[in-house]
Amino acid sequence: EAGVVQSPRYKIIEKKQPVAFWCNPISGHNTLYWYLQNLGQGPELLIRYENEEAVDDSQLPKDRFSAERLKGVDSTLKIQPAELGDSAVYLCASSPLSDLLGGTGELFFGEGSRLTVL
Amino acid sequence: ELKVEQNPLFLSMQEGKNYTIYCNYSTTSDRLYWYRQDPGKSLESLFVLLSNGAVKQEGRLMASLDTKARLSTLHITAAVHDLSATYFCAVDSFWGGSEKLVFGKGTKLTVNP
Numbered sequence: 001e002a003g004v005v006q007s008p009r010y011k012i013i014e015k016k017q018p019v020a021f022w023c024n025p026i027s028g029h030n031t032l033y034w035y036l037q038n039l040g041q042g043p044e045l046l047i048r049y050e051n052e053e054a055v056d057d058s059q060l061p062k063d064r065f066s067a068e069r070l071k072g073v074d075s076t077l078k079i080q081p082a083e084l085g086d087s088a089v090y091l092c093a094s095s096p097l098s099d100l101l102g103g104t105g106e107l108f109f110g111e112g113s114r115l116t117v118l
Numbered sequence: 119e120l121k122v123e124q125n126p127l128f129l130s131m132q133e134g135k136n137y138t139i140y141c142n143y144s145t146t147s148d149r150l151y152w153y154r155q156d157p158g159k160s161l162e163s164l165f166v167l168l169s170n171g172a173v174k175q176e177g178r179l180m181a182s183l184d185t186k187a188r189l190s191t192l193h194i195t196a197a198v199h200d201l202s203a204t205y206f207c208a209v210d211s212f213w214g215g216s217e218k219l220v221f222g223k224g225t226k227l228t229v230n231p
Contacts, residue, residue, distance in 0.1 A: 042206050042221030109161040
């Protein structure tokens with residue numbers, strides 16, 4: 001079974017440029033997450049989707065970040081414009097069913113997209 | 119708001135030795151997860167602990183959960199070099215009507231020959 005697929009793996013841009021990351025979750029997984037991981041830190045949630053609905057985007061900096069999950073499968077996370085402090089790894093994760101809906105809550109992560117803003 | 123603390127943050131140990139990583143959290147939760155991350159790689163799920171007193175073992179790693187003490191431990195038995203990685207615990211949080219996993223900062227484990 002294929003895991004969570006993310007692209008690009010690496011991206012280097014200059015500040016004020018836009019950038020987009022793409023995620024394809026494990027087939028059949030209804031819940032999709034975007035996490036931010038700074039160097040030496042644990043992941044922090046940016047946004048969570050149940051199917052195509054963003055059910056928790058309270059940690060997403062909405063002035064420059066946006067996300068979408070059209071048709072409830074693939075998702076895109078966009079930053080516009082990027083700032084120096086956005087340099088980090090952006091992780092996508094999926095789970096078959098959130099634990100609010102009776103699942104175990106276990107997340108399956110992709111390999112991440114490493115962003116460097118110069 | 120839920121806080122998750124791991125200690126130690128850095129651990130250097132010799133092969134063959136035993137050690138324990140601790141994960142404390144600040145508010146009530148009965149679901150805790152351990153993940154492993156190798157440099158430049160994704161997080162790999164190790165253990166899912168879903169109730170008080172849960173104990174899971176896989177090879178040289180054993181995880182337990184005490185929800186009353188708000189504490190989980192990850193015990194390493196007779197460490198080998200292949201266990202070198204960063205280990206994260208994550209706790210299920212229900213905050214403001216929303217559910218999410220809150221991660222600790224991770225414990226970077228180095229096992230020396």
